[in-house]
Amino acid sequence: MTRVDSTASRLRAAAALPAAVAAAFLLAAPAAAQVAPADLPYQAAEWLQEYIRIDTVNPPGNETAGARFLGEILEAEGIPYELVESAPGRGNIWARLPGGDAPALVLLHHIDVVSADPDYWTVPPLSGEVRDGVIYGRGAIDTKGLGIVHLAAFLELHRSGVALDRDVIFMATADEEAGGYLGVGWLVEQRPELFADMGWVLNEGGGSTVLDGHVQVAVEVTQKVPYWLRLTTLGQPGHGSRPREATAVTRLVAALDRLRAHEFEARIVPAVDTYFRGLAPSMPPEWRSRYAAMGAALREPGVARDMLREFPGHYGLTRNTCNITRLGASDKINVVPTEAWAELDCRLLPDQDPRAFLAELGGILGGDVAVETQMGFTPAVSSSETGLFRLIEDVTRKHFPDATIVPSVIAGFTDSHFLRDLGITAYGYSPFAIPLEDRAGVHGNDERLSIENVRRGVRVMSDVIRGWAVE
Numbered sequence: 001m002t003r004v005d006s007t008a009s010r011l012r013a014a015a016a017l018p019a020a021v022a023a024a025f026l027l028a029a030p031a032a033a034q035v036a037p038a039d040l041p042y043q044a045a046e047w048l049q050e051y052i053r054i055d056t057v058n059p060p061g062n063e064t065a066g067a068r069f070l071g072e073i074l075e076a077e078g079i080p081y082e083l084v085e086s087a088p089g090r091g092n093i094w095a096r097l098p099g100g101d102a103p104a105l106v107l108l109h110h111i112d113v114v115s116a117d118p119d120y121w122t123v124p125p126l127s128g129e130v131r132d133g134v135i136y137g138r139g140a141i142d143t144k145g146l147g148i149v150h151l152a153a154f155l156e157l158h159r160s161g162v163a164l165d166r167d168v169i170f171m172a173t174a175d176e177e178a179g180g181y182l183g184v185g186w187l188v189e190q191r192p193e194l195f196a197d198m199g200w201v202l203n204e205g206g207g208s209t210v211l212d213g214h215v216q217v218a219v220e221v222t223q224k225v226p227y228w229l230r231l232t233t234l235g236q237p238g239h240g241s242r243p244r245e246a247t248a249v250t251r252l253v254a255a256l257d258r259l260r261a262h263e264f265e266a267r268i269v270p271a272v273d274t275y276f277r278g279l280a281p282s283m284p285p286e287w288r289s290r291y292a293a294m295g296a297a298l299r300e301p302g303v304a305r306d307m308l309r310e311f312p313g314h315y316g317l318t319r320n321t322c323n324i325t326r327l328g329a330s331d332k333i334n335v336v337p338t339e340a341w342a343e344l345d346c347r348l349l350p351d352q353d354p355r356a357f358l359a360e361l362g363g364i365l366g367g368d369v370a371v372e373t374q375m376g377f378t379p380a381v382s383s384s385e386t387g388l389f390r391l392i393e394d395v396t397r398k399h400f401p402d403a404t405i406v407p408s409v410i411a412g413f414t415d416s417h418f419l420r421d422l423g424i425t426a427y428g429y430s431p432f433a434i435p436l437e438d439r440a441g442v443h444g445n446d447e448r449l450s451i452e453n454v455r456r457g458v459r460v461m462s463d464v465i466r467g468w469a470v471e
Contacts, residue, residue, distance in 0.1 A: 041455035044152040045135065047073065048454055049128030051144045052137030058112035061182070063174035064091030066111040066144075070151065070172055077155055086174060086186040094171040094194070097157060099164025103199020105469055106169045106424075107154060107461075109147035110176030110183060110204070110415065113139035120445045133451050140449040141434065142442045143204045147172055149431060149454060150202075153461040157469070165471045167197065176415050179375055184415040188422070198424050200388055200468070202461075205414045205428020208396075208403075210435045214282045215400045218408035219392055220428025222271055222381040222420075224317070225348040226413045227357070228374040231255065231365065232341045240334035248340040249329045255365040256324055256342060262364050264319040266304060268295040269349050271381065271409045272317045278406030287311075294318065316411035320357060322346040343374070347411050350379065379413065380420035382427060388468055392429055395463045399456065400433060431460035 056066045067083050074081045074095050081095035091111070096104075116125035116138045123129040125138045139145070154170040173183035187194060205220035233255065235248035268276070273294065280291035287310075290297035297303050298318060308315045323345045330337035348357055354376060362371060383389075384407035393405050408428075416426035432453040441447035 040152045041458040045451045045454045048148045052128035056112050058177045061112050062089045063111040067091035067093040086182040090174040090182045092173045097168045099166045102166035104167035104197045106201045107150035108171045108203040109143040112177050134448045136448045140447045145449045149457040152458040156462050163471045164469045180415045184418045201426035203416045206430040208430040215403040215433045217403050217405045221407045223379050223410045223413045227346040227376040229344045230372045232370045237338040238336045251368045252340040255369045266298045266318045275408045282404040320348050379417040382425045391467045431457040
């Protein structure tokens with residue numbers, strides 16, 4: 001197998017240049033050896049290991065290092081690309097295969113990953129180590145694995161030389177894990193011409209899960225509304241040896257305890273109802289009738305508690321949620337602080353009025369707490385009644401004949417919301433079949449993706465791209 005070798009001196013020289021100049025410098029350099037098309041699914045697994053080893057933990061991101069790695073592979077294939085930075089070290093890269101006049105298809109993933117505590121992993125989180133045919137590392141699923149599969153399928157299309165009826169764009173961006181405002185959000189504002197002919201996007205957000213031996217494929221069409229909030233309480237400062245009736249800290253703790261004890265009302269919106277009904281036949285027997293009529297099931301005693309324990313991701317689609325994720329107060333143990341603060345990651349149902357939610361939350365927290373919105377948006381919905389969605393169904397059933405395939409809503413958010421706001425149809429689609437227990441590694445410990453999933457994922461994604469872009 002031919003490997004794409006790094007040219008260390010060239011990369012060091014490019015690193016010292018501004019991003020736009022660096023991109024041109026890399027494009028002008030001699031190309032590395034190509035990879036035979038038949039080898040691409042196998043090479044993809046090695047590329048994923050290398051990609052994981054590049055530290056793009058956000059913060060600070062350092063996505064430019066990942067973008068240069070991707071650029072070197074594109075260069076080896078003779079494919080022009082652009083690499084720009086939204087801020088120092090925050091690189092975004094894209095390449096385009098030209099075709100006809102039909103709206104372009106975009107293969108999108110993010111380069112940045114969340115942090116990982118090595119004390120709780122069985123391998124170093126950025127090692128890309130292989131154990132029993134499985135690649136371990138932060139980003140293996142979210143989303144470096146998807147990005148490498150996109151890249152290999154993109155290269156396969158390029159190497160085939162077939163005529164395309166639309167442009168196909170490979171795009172890798174910064175900052176998704178912190179909101180995307182230095183990635184896709186920045187590109188939408190600063191480079192709007194990139195999106196003028198885009199009509200279709202394949203991105204993260206979909207879930208292809210193996211549950212009791214059955215593959216469930218959820219194609220994401222919309223998502224809950226993220227509302228990130230900062231809470232602040234005030235109080236009289238002083239020495240830690242002097243007791244007080246109330247302090248900023250005790251006021252905050254009391255408010256957070258009220259939030260912890262509060263149960264937001266369960267409500268099944270139409271998109272979630274469609275999703276659950278589609279999943280029902282493939283759920284464990286005791287859950288099938290519940291998923292077929294979840295609104296009624298949640299009124300039964302104990303069902304919500306059982307769902308939270310067994311299917312927490314689905315539970316999150318049945319109501320508004322708030323997780324307490326960060327806390328802060330005094331910087332010294334013997335100082336009672338003037339101010340205490342906490343941050344909440346709240347996710348609202350797609351049709352929730354944010355003002356009504358904030359009013360409800362204020363009533364729970366009480367009048368001592370100031371609430372500041374740090375981020376929030378309203379996501380649009382991509383229709384599942386399209387030719388691309390039907391193609392995804394057909395290709396998926398080719399590779400997973402007995403799979404359940406349904407349009408889905410996700411509790412998290414992705415960069416797709418920036419594109420849906422522009423009227424672009426975006427689907428979260430995963431070409432993998434990931435065991436349910438392995439999904440816990442996303443933003444958790446021992447994130448991993450099997451080599452088999454990578455290799456098959458290249459073939460699945462190639463079939464989707466060819467089916468939608470080849471004349």
